[in-house]
Amino acid sequence: ICKEVQEETRKHMNQLTKPTGSLGCLEELVIRLAGITGEKIPDVSRKAVVVMCGDHGVAREGVSAYPQEVTGLMIHNFVRGGAAVNVLARQANAEVHVVDVGSLLAEVPEGVINRKVRLGTDNFAERPAMSEEEATEAIRAGIEIVGQLRQKGVQLLAVGEMGIGNTTAGTAIAAALTGQPAAALTGTGTGIRQEGLQRKIRVIEQALEKHRLSAERPLDVLSKVGGLEIAGMVGCFIGAAQERIPAVMDGLISTAAALIAVKLDPKVLPYLFASHLSVEPGHRVLLDALGLEPLLHARMRLGEASGAALSFPIFDAAVAIAREMATFADLGLPDPE
């Protein structure tokens, strides 16, 4: 992070014709982007969304409102451009990259980046979701994909996921990393009812006990109760920091991956941006653990990086403010500093 450029940008923001700091998060946003890009007026016009996809053995516990096949159906939907994230990315002039790190699809459709580690995870109610080697392989896929996007000139990244059952995994991670009780973190995901919610809480509680998870062993947490697409996102966040690309988190699951990435490598934190606050109660707790505030409060709970893509125009707006607003000097007024 380039502190000098950040300071230049901060000074510039204070010369613009507005009370100091009155644009709140927009000012902080552009100052942070300046520190990452090393540009006084940062350029984040080239944007990409990465959607990591994987299936979850724990879905067999009846923790989701949807059957597991929906993961594969949605992968096809992403490729044809019909999902919410496709629409929101088009609105923001961003590319969408779909990665299969571990869906149950026997054949990965054309247009999908095939980095499949295995056909879905194991049911973590019974045994570890995957091995540490498998988790590491999925992380590596995320790192490499972000490296390739950087080569292509991508300047701003949104990281999201698709995987039936993965709010259960994301919430288990949140509980393991923050120490909060599962009952306080667990939400209805895609829309299970009260009975399913109680079952979901029990599954998470029992898994936490069974696998003896510790916040000090993030890779262990990831492999025991995580998911392949979650590991892929961990890789994306690590890769973003390595490549110096600002990375926008989405909801619960994406933010769980970001927290694992930060626990694995604290240098990831300055590259992370919160987009929206999800309906899932665990999301706020994860954002608090990262010390980041979401811009959008839109009661979304879809995943796919949809909330992150929705926030892209706010990034453009923040940069435009820095680039285009008049200064006090332009109006013939003295500088406030």
Place this chain on the structure above:
Amino acid sequence: ICKEVQEETRKHMNQLTKPTGSLGCLEELVIRLAGITGEKIPDVSRKAVVVMCGDHGVAREGVSAYPQEVTGLMIHNFVRGGAAVNVLARQANAEVHVVDVGSLLAEVPEGVINRKVRLGTDNFAERPAMSEEEATEAIRAGIEIVGQLRQKGVQLLAVGEMGIGNTTAGTAIAAALTGQPAAALTGTGTGIRQEGLQRKIRVIEQALEKHRLSAERPLDVLSKVGGLEIAGMVGCFIGAAQERIPAVMDGLISTAAALIAVKLDPKVLPYLFASHLSVEPGHRVLLDALGLEPLLHARMRLGEASGAALSFPIFDAAVAIAREMATFADLGLPDPE
């Protein structure tokens, strides 16, 4: 409000490839817009921002961090396109219309709509800010301007203001209409310090007592402790309802005007949209009184309709979701309803 079209849009949203309601506020947004426009897929592509400008006699009480001349300087800044709202409106492909309803400028610059009622209000610490006739004239200006914008094809409106001293007026209105104590509602506006804040609270408390305001007499509240630009915004919101244009509120002062408009005519409420949550503590109380939730939590406190303009891309995104997402039928799946 067209309930049948709203119902059609709601059904359509439930056929899109996502869990029912999982796009939260985006879904509610597009359903509300459908009810207003009468279109199943509402078109709000033609957007305008109205910035109502006026000066405040109460500024002489030392309640603002800026001298009163800044109102006029900012009017010039709006016309040359250098203010925050100009940048944010350009980003959102929206026109900006600047209206002088009561600044101290002797000459209204070219490019500004001149609907000046008088040169600033009186100091409401000493006497009523203006007469009811003057407030009514400013309201009429707002109604007529929105009527003209409708003629020109405007489909979505943001309503904001400029006027040094007007968080004091907006907060006095909020206190009078909600019954909350001034101390709980008053913020630092453009950035006064602790001593100024205490003075501002006292000015508001004394004015509330002096003018014997009642929430049952909104026009009396507006003329006694309001402002000409606030009255102009009241007119914009009333006009938006008359012309069936969705109207996006900005921060504290714009929302105070919206609440007066609703008190004058309850049929205004269905046309109002909250954009952001300001740092000003009175803003949340006003939004609660209207029963509306802001989309953006960006710690802004600038006014000018800047937060409203920043929210415009979210409106576009919501409509794009309705227009472009695949349905379950497209994927060969049964409808959830």
